[in-house]
Amino acid sequence: MLYPEPIKPGNRIAITAFSSGVPKACHTRLDIVLNDLSKRGFHVVEGQCLRDNQLHVSASTELRVAELMAFLLDDSIDVIMAPWGGEVAMELLPHLDWQQLEKAKPKWLMGFSDISTVLSAISSKLGWATCHCTNLMQLALNQTDDLTANVFTHLATSIGSEFKQNAATHYEPQYADYSQEPNAVFHLTEPSCWKVLNTNRFNVSALEFSGRLVGGCLDTHMVLYGTDYFAPYNRLINEFEPAIYYFENGELTATQYFRALQSLKLKGAFKHATGILIGRNIAAEGKRGDGYDDLMALNQALGDLEIPVLYDVDISHQAPNLTIINGAMANVKLIKGMGEITQKLI
Template identity: 25%
Template sequence: MRYPEFLKEKGTVGFVAPSFGCAGEPYRTAFENALKKWKEMGYSVDLGPNCFEASGTGISNTPEKCAQELTGYYLSHKNDVLISCGGGELMCEILEHVDFDAIKQGAPKWFMGYSDNTNMTFLLTTICDTASIYGPCGCVFGMEPWHISVRDAVGLITGEKRMMGSYEKWEKEKLKDEEHPLLPYNCTEDFALKVYIPHKEIHGAGGIGSEDNFLTDATGRGESWGGDISMCKSSSAVMEGRLIGGCVDCLVNLTGTKFDKVKEFIDRYKEDGFIWFLEACDLNVFGIRRAMWQMEQAGWFRYVKGFLFGRPLCHGQEMMGLDQYEAVLSVARKYHVPVMMDIDLGHLPPMMPLVTGSMAKVTAKEGKLEIRMEYR
């Protein structure tokens, strides 16, 4: 795994728009304030030509121009790290024009973004063996004042921080809009971690589980696989492995395409095992379950050591007896590994920035979550 150099004092932060640009409000004002804040911290900025563009469909510009900007600025020596301006809808369409061979042969560089930017963070790691950061996009740095998660992202990209912890509250209803572009997160809901571990594991550790905690399928029968192992709710769990993942909407879209090199990737690092971190945007609970099934059938979950699932945008939804938890557990329980859900990740902020490709030890204890990352 290749780990890029961290952003140094007085370094240059590059910005590109392989997905949406910051053309309209509240994104333009937020991004302009973000640039101001980076400069106030002593950094220079290097803006790609698409940062304020909105001439594309679902992305800032044509797929060719977006790919040209992304490849060029990633390989450029004029910036030290690269941050995507924002998420979007059709970043997948630029991939056939991105020069992954040149990126793989060039010096590694930190790329940070989330949501639609999974198309870069995930492929940088699985195709180019290069670590990336699943974290906030450019305009997020414009909020006043910064949420601690934004400071965490800066700490991660500068190398000052390698441990992330859960935050006290999260945002259910955002207040940021065109007239209030710089408002911070409206964190009103208490963090409520859900932890599930194999039943045998609980009883083997001293019997802290109980029959009442068995997870059941829609028929009311406890599910098991390869034996009598079911899943129980727990207050604690630990898992270690290499972090991989992103936005499920994007990941399932890549499954089976020529950009799907996951099986080769997990074979290269199979001795480490994998912790899949996942979050969903537009998918409802059935969409999440279908996506989990598709990734499983593609062989992506071999050597899995655990699952982390962020709060989905459909948080709290139930359809025909299926909720967001069973949508994940329907597949995840088959692997007899810890599953942690409603973590700080994804489209209901705040989110913990994570290094895709890094080795991690994840600890859940007394309702809190801690992720320690190592670069090896």
């Protein structure tokens, strides 16, 4: 693995919306989180592809590619962040100059949802560790839950060292409207607990497995798997090493959810996996009239696997989110319903 240098005060963080941009109604929130980065001691470099959003994107494909490439090749930049996800980051992938990027200094790329599309491509094509975590627009200093508040602390971990996170006790069912509440924090009101899908095969009171982490938003990863842009055993994981896959569902209905997971299974994605982590499902409310829901879909697709499948994990559009390093060696424990994950940067 090629790990970027640990994050520290004084680092330069470039902000560019290579997927959806920020409309004017949310600029107050954007200014808050950018100012909070400065208060944390970082130097903020604001891109041109950021403060607009037309037809799902911040700017044209050409402009977004050019700006992302410029930041990736600028070795004075230490971190690249987008404000939030979006819809069509996938369109950038074939336009990036991957040969030039092979010569660049590894940088931390951070975020989730459609941002994970680019994270997986960078990890698969370049072998860089990338960070699936809370998006920039949620990283205000007034957000104090442990998982969110410690993102930059975890990314300050030195190469060869490790950090541990415990499962959240509560989650937020619906996210805030930043155009109406620019200073909003998470409302973590619903009890949260990691659950085991295939309980008939494992001791759910004391479950443990290890492997290198890989995954992202299921909506895009289901179609990227098998391409150069999501090829875990290309540059990310040695062919003899185990993997832990993690996925979260952004918009898929129950039947689409089943097809996505079943497709990955049929393609052999889980052949060398020791376990799978499935995030809370924000699309769970979209149930069919016949009663078929996301949990039925999950069980139908993955319930027969001989490896542990944990669901309702803190990886989703329902905050808070774990900080997950693509390529890190992880150890996952579930002890009497309490989840724990330790990641070592090796």
